[in-house]
Amino acid sequence: DAGITQSPRHKVTETGTPVTLRCHQTENHRYMYWYRQDPGHGLRLIHYSYGVKDTDKGEVSDGYSVSRSKTEDFLLTLESATSSQTSVYFCAISEVFGRETQYFGPGTRLLVL
């Protein structure tokens, strides 16, 4: 988890409310990713970023948006949270795009009631 922090680490929210999760890195890696982890599905890619203000969709991007205004910060926003978005969210970073080693943050556990 060194060099990558996520905030908050735990959050409980209600259906319909907006939620923003933050990933912060001190490694100056160019590439950043948001995944969600659910039982029976493993880790699934939500969005990724290949530079400041450069982002793209992953496998399960519906209902999520992202922003990256600085190299070190990658934000994930749930515009209107739903119960199906209850999950553990992980941020990851890498020096090389995608196929090589990724380094993961500690995760954010989100419960949508």
Place this chain on the structure above:
Amino acid sequence: SQQGEEDPQALSIQEGENATMNCSYKTSINNLQWYRQNSGRGLVHLILIRSNEREKHSGRLRVTLDTSKKSSSLLITASRAADTASYFCATDGQETSGSRLTFGEGTQLTVNP
């Protein structure tokens, strides 16, 4: 999908024994990686093996790759209680572009003292 699938889903052994986990995937790959996840933590990269490699070692870890069978195995020798964790394989796909590391659902390893 060329998602990796780990086998078995759960494995319980005694300290000092060897643990073997398997990963199968569906399409051709460039690399295959193994990650470990301790309870409540993020994933930690263990080892990456490229498609032109057959075996790789790192400390007590031995990874093999058989591209003809589209399978990989992770062997942990002389296991310790601290090895208790979930282990995931992650594959990329030669046909997919970008960041598409695909993770399996993991093998839960319990090492009993």
